[in-house]
Amino acid sequence: MRLYLASTSPARLKTLRAAGVEPIVVPSQVDEDAALLQAGPLSPADTVLLLARLKAEAVAAANTELSGFILGCDSVFELDGVIYGKPHEPEVARSRWALQRGRTGTLHTGHWVIDNRGAAATSNGRVSSALVEFAHPTDDEIEAYIATGEPLEVAGAFTIDSLGGPFVKSVEGDPHTVVGLSLAALRELLLGFGVQWHELWERN
Secondary structure: OOEEEOOOOHHHHHHHHHOOOOOEEOOOOOOHHHHHHHHOOOOHHHHHHHHHHHHHHHHHHHOOOOOOEEEEEEEEEEEOOEEEOOOOOHHHHHHHHHHHOOOEEEEEEEEEEEEOOOOOOEEEEEEEEEEEEEOOOOHHHHHHHHHOOHHHHOHHHOOOOOOOHHHEEEEEOOHHHHHOOOHHHHHHHHHHOOOOHHHHOOOO
């Protein structure tokens, strides 16, 4: 049983591999800003679900020969009702951390799975959310963290599975959601297609 990952996220790939699944990475080409502009105002959950769906559909459309399951994911961080994606620039990451340290926000991750095994593809999606309570890192710690480049390309400007882990005090909910791919949500989606998790395990 083959899983295609419509994402270049190292954290998502690592999460799947640790759970016994070796996906084939097929990067998606989606203009996220244009898609959201066209969609209009959306809730955080609807935002990540839409982008996850568009990523999976883009891979399916560009690679019609694929046979298996195509997984698209997207994550955003919500604080005070405002959605935050990847900061990209150091000054943006710095302002995010000035706002969120010592506080609690919500990380939303959308998942969209396309069953591309037959002539007529079917699909379904799910959103998983988790509360994230931040520690209160010092200015020097924040500057050092930003200098690594890690927080620039992750939703909310933080990770829990790498260098940013010490700056997260607690997570309420599925920790994998914060990493960017809820294994529990993916398992439930696959069950809806009649596939059990162990069928995706790699066996030599």
